[in-house]
Amino acid sequence: MVTQNPEFPAENEIPEEISGLRMTRQRQEVYRILMQERNHPTANDVFMRVKDRLPNISLATVYNCLEALVQHGIIRQVNFERESSRYCSNLQEHGHFHDQTTGVIHDVGFKPGINLADVLELPPGALVEDIEITLRGKIAVS
Amino acid sequence: MVTQNPEFPAENEIPEEISGLRMTRQRQEVYRILMQERNHPTANDVFMRVKDRLPNISLATVYNCLEALVQHGIIRQVNFERESSRYCSNLQEHGHFHDQTTGVIHDVGFKPGINLADVLELPPGALVEDIEITLRGKIAVS
DNA sequence: AATTATAATTAGAATAATTCTTGATATCGC
């Protein structure tokens, strides 16, 4: 019996369908890569990585897969300035800290019990459906 | 004596130089438009608007001016998803609420006394230099 | 005030990320 790392699901652990989206081979592989690569890869990063397993896949298909996964709430699309979009399988509500010296992107969670309306002067009647928090800066060497 | 609306500075009120940036005619006009149009125009919006006063200006120059103004901290560049960048003369620290029904972008200030570190689980040693908060949603009709 | 140096502007070409189009394949429901 082989022990499996739950972070990296094997082929057969990715279901045929997720929240109404047919999980084709291409979508499975794209999704798998996002589960493994937690460093917010771009569409092109995913493309290069997925070619190992699906040598005939096209970049357009990677874009299609990513879009389908985003649309079905299976992954998140993250934008930093005008750079290429990045993709993220962490569905917890979180922001991103972009370390400008290393280029590394860290996920940043909310402290428990925080309510946006306590922090921001929202326009009256605002119903927030989606939040995007991006921080840029450096990490002090200890 | 003519009374002036302080929100809309007249030509002679825009100085020759702002924080080390030579305020050329083109930069002045671009800046003036951003002071007037508080609805976060794109580079192209600014371009079309500025042509009234400077018919020979080119889009490249508008981009150059906007970049120079951003670099000198005179205006802010704001990105929504992968849409065209928008520009903003509100230098107060603030986020944006994007009303998805009307398309209107509302500035969203922080409530007084709020400290980011109280709200987010920042990585240890993080020195935040810049914050970007974007909210998307609807405004309930009262 | 003329001369040189530096910076800004212009027009259009180039770039890069993404989307679109079209035809080919695969999959689903019957």
Added chain:
DNA sequence: GCGATATCAAGAATTATTCTAATTATAATT
């Protein structure tokens, strides 16, 4: 298995933005 529908692949098209090279304007120096 067969038609309907969805997905995929390849490359063309699009769009925002940047770059290039030539021109013009401004500043600094004589």
